[in-house]
Amino acid sequence: MRPSALSHHSNTSTVRRRLGVRATTTAVAAALCATGIVAAGGLAAAPAAHAAGPTAHDPIGSTPTIRAVGRTLRVTGWGSDPDAPASNIPVSAYVDGTTSLGTVTTSLPSSKAAKRAGAGATAGYSLSVAAPAGKHTVCLVLGNVGRGMRTVKRCVATPLGRTLTAAQTAKHNPVGRFAAISATTTTVRARGWASDPDLVSRRSLAVLYVDGAPAATRATTRYAGTRPAGAGRSSAIDVSVPVSTGTHIACVWVVNVGLGSNTYLGCRSVDTRSPRTPAATAAPAANAKVLALAKKQIGKPYVWGATGPKSFDCSGLVMWAYGKYGYRTPRVSQDQIKAARLIPASHARAGDLVFYHDSVGDVYHVGVFVKPGLSVAAIDPSEGVDYQRIWDTTATYGSFTHT
Known part of the structure; x- marks a missing residue:
């Protein structure tokens, strides 16, 4: 009035x-x-x-x-x-x-x-x-x-x-793609592109998370060569951060400007202990034994914190099954992924592990790999131990038996 x-x-x-x-x-x-x-x-x-x-x-x-x-x-x-x-x-x-x-x-x-x-x-x-x-x-x-x-x-x-x-x-959320992850023994490098439709000429901000914690914030840079479809002239993401030796999960977010929300571009796993990709080989005998033992537990109940043999949680099943064949693994999935050798999905063998992580890289679930798209896992209290579809295309694969 x-x-x-x-x-x-x-x-x-x-x-x-x-x-x-x-x-x-x-x-x-x-x-x-x-x-x-x-x-x-x-x-x-x-x-x-x-x-x-x-x-x-x-x-x-x-x-x-x-x-x-x-x-x-x-x-x-x-x-x-x-x-x-x-x-x-x-x-x-x-x-x-x-x-x-x-x-x-x-x-x-x-x-x-x-x-x-x-x-x-x-x-x-x-x-x-x-x-x-x-x-x-x-x-x-x-x-x-x-x-x-x-x-x-x-x-x-x-x-x-x-x-x-x-x-x-x-309202316009940022768009983009987390295209590649690479590593040396001391650094992790994430590349891709990001663009915010609400920004006419300014550069976007990309935030790189490593193992669940923000590690670096960088403005996108100008493309020197051919741009990917959908990318702007100044929308290249190229972020490198120092890391310790071991396995890591890197995730990229783009900061929104104006109306809209920040955009999650995805997570990638990397192992700084071995810059080279291991060759795909036949699964060792231990893998087959671990998988066979895990399958025998199908039908048993899921109990948080349980490590068998009458009930399990997801990491408890992994620790128990591998432990039966002489492999001492950490107790929880967040530590199991750090102890495992990370491998490409195309090199996963029956008996290897599949890890699931959230949008900042924190691991929250693990299962025993059966074949592409399928695992055995202690799923939750309603389903117990059973076959589980590998639903997450960004899941990370690891092995305790790769040499």
């Missing part, structure tokens, strides 16, 4: 009923001016008792600015409450007075706020805004701390009053 709408012809009792509070005519006028947009969005008006008194201060802040970033809109500014300048406050955004765009908390450094009395140095905010095609008005509501009331800052129109197109206001 515009301030001009508060005329002397307003019915004070009606206003009181709409706000749901008792207030004097002066306090009601102030509350409506501060919460006219808020009421439409469903937020409760601040009690009038918080709007009086010599120590009460309403939040202060800049007039928000709005600009196009790729195909999204970004609203920025700063807001602070003089009653608690060191505290960050919530900032809610509304489009056309009714539709909530969400709430963020001030947390960004702001040189302008730092120069203003009663404002904190980290009072800045930034919101990405979605709206349908057309002309729109965006309004910001600053959350109050202590005495005072919420304050609506001046509303702003879309950049230069332009009409937005549907493409400018759509």
